[in-house]
Amino acid sequence: MSLDNIILPGILLPDLYKKALLNSTAERVSAGPPKDSSIAFLGNNQQHIAVIVDSTEAIYLPDEELNFLLGILTACKLSMAHIALLNLAGNPSLDYTRITGQLAAEKIFMFGLKPGALNLPLQFPHYQVQRYNEQVYLSAPSLADLEKDKSEKTKLWTCLKQVFSIG
Numbered sequence: 001m002s003l004d005n006i007i008l009p010g011i012l013l014p015d016l017y018k019k020a021l022l023n024s025t026a027e028r029v030s031a032g033p034p035k036d037s038s039i040a041f042l043g044n045n046q047q048h049i050a051v052i053v054d055s056t057e058a059i060y061l062p063d064e065e066l067n068f069l070l071g072i073l074t075a076c077k078l079s080m081a082h083i084a085l086l087n088l089a090g091n092p093s094l095d096y097t098r099i100t101g102q103l104a105a106e107k108i109f110m111f112g113l114k115p116g117a118l119n120l121p122l123q124f125p126h127y128q129v130q131r132y133n134e135q136v137y138l139s140a141p142s143l144a145d146l147e148k149d150k151s152e153k154t155k156l157w158t159c160l161k162q163v164f165s166i167g
Contacts, residue, residue: 039091039102045084050105053143054088054112061085065143075157076164088117095119096135106135107163112142127155129162136163 041050042060051069055061061069073079084103088094096118099105108118115123115130115137124130130137138159146152160166 039086039094039098041084041086041103042080043083043085044081045103047078047082048104048106049083050086050099050103050108051083052086052088052108052110052113052118054117056089059090060087061143065147068143068147072160076160076166088113100133100135108135108137110137110139113139115139127159129159138163
C-alpha cells in the first residue's frame with residue numbers, strides 16, 4: 001500500500017486541522033471596489049492601431065463621425081476589425097503607456113487631441129507623423145472638423161499614405 005492511496009474518513013479531518021488558518025475575530029479591512037484598469041475600446045485591434053477621440057456626445061463617437069472614420073479606414077484598406085477606437089471621455093486615466101502596454105499599439109492616431117492629453121513627453125503639430133518609442137503617432141483635428149474641411153482632409157490623407165505606404 002502506497003501513501004498516494006490513503007483515504008481518511010471525514011471524522012478525522014477536524015483533529016488534523018485544529019488551528020484555523022484565518023483569524024475570524026480580526027477586523028476586516030476593505031480595500032474598496034477593485035479598480036478596473038482595462039481600456040474600453042471598440043474594434044478588434046488586429047493591426048494594433050489605436051484611434052483616440054474625445055467625445056462626450058456618445059460612448060465612442062456620434063454616428064456621423066463614426067461613418068466618416070469608417071470611410072477613412074476603408075480608404076486605407078482597413079476596417080473596425082483592424083483598429084481599437086478609444087474615447088478619452090470614457091477612459092479618463094488613459095495615457096500613452098497604457099495604450100502601448102495593454103493594446104500593444106504600434107500606430108496611434110489622435111483626433112481632436114494634442115499629445116499632452118495622453119501624457120506624451122513630446123509635442124508636435126497636427127499632420128506631423130511622429131515616431132517615438134517604436135510607435136508612430138499622428139495628431140489631427142477632430143473628425144467633425146475634418147469632415148467639413150476639404151483641405152484638412154487632404155492633409156490627413158497625405159499623412160495616412162505615408163504611414164500605411166499607400167501609393
